[in-house]
Amino acid sequence: MVHPVSDSHPYFPLDLHLPDYVPLQVGFDYILGVFAVAVITVFASTWRLSGRHKHLRRSERLMACWFMVTGLIHFVVEGWVVYKADFYQDKSGNYLSDTWKEYSKADSRYASRDSFIISMEAITAFLWGPLCPLLVWGIFNAKPWRYTLMLIVSVGQIYGDVLYFGTCYLEGFVHSRPEPMYFWFYFVVVNAIWIVVPLACVAHAWRAISAAVGSGKPKAKRK
């Protein structure tokens, strides 16, 4: 539905109907600062914990840190936007609502409740989210399913992200503010992380599984 350009909000396209928008209660520097401190804390704690598991290579310790960080981002940050449909009207100064008010400048589909975005984020938050710490536990304890779960979560992240970019491309990138900060940094660079790192994890799991399964045909099981 096309509405007059009277709604007061910073999101593109400008004629998007988003009534009762409440501007951010905290500054961008505060949002980014809290986020950075949280990520560094979780990363460093997981790194420290992983040191107790002497069989882990450095690359495996780094992957454990990645999955703990990304799992918490999925569950807490992305979980919030699925749960809180009216985050852009939130007056409380809630950190997560304000984070999504800021990010929606790069993609207004979060505010307009695009059906693909909400479906994809619901799976990401409430399926990949909890599976990530489970995977970290599996890596720490060398569970035989750790590579399998790593593949599942990483393929899910990559596919969701490819569809995220694909839908934007097909719709002509109309949901993003044009400033480089929003389009290039928030939208392109930040989301690209969830293609690049999961690809490395897929490659790691692929190699590990192939080495374990081995080559050559197994013995005949039937005549």
Add this chain to the structure above:
Amino acid sequence: MVHPVSDSHPYFPLDLHLPDYVPLQVGFDYILGVFAVAVITVFASTWRLSGRHKHLRRSERLMACWFMVTGLIHFVVEGWVVYKADFYQDKSGNYLSDTWKEYSKADSRYASRDSFIISMEAITAFLWGPLCPLLVWGIFNAKPWRYTLMLIVSVGQIYGDVLYFGTCYLEGFVHSRPEPMYFWFYFVVVNAIWIVVPLACVAHAWRAISAAVGSGKPKAKRK
């Protein structure tokens, strides 16, 4: 955009703007008949071929048949709808265009070029599609990466399908004609196949990988 209910087409919602719709040139029985013959032929040929590989269990032979059939459906049928945006205006009697004219009664988003549908189908047709026969070759020759590729393709199929249902749910199932044939058979039952069978493939790959990777911690690699 809302248009008057003057466009003559059988798709829901009825006010969908789809100009110059050309009715199906062939009957539903012809579409289903050709499809069934093709599926049975591919399935039977793959089954026969798989018999030459004596190390394969019956379940593995069945999976090879599944991946050959689903790969061809992805590449040929789903590839067509990605490529042929104006299939619903096709006067030629092309089998694939008519198949999609028929299926669109269960989901008009194919005709209206919904951005999620087209993105998801593009990945399905042109990535999962070619990977499926590669996987069949890998299964036949017991390649060490066969379970890995099986996981990747199957997780992709499941996730795409879950999002397919999820987006419909969030939009209130407005794209489907209400007759049980279209909603329950085409939309629910047919698509559910691509959740149920891939889940069985994920379970198979999971067990095989876990058995190969083994349990217990590997020897210490560093102090």
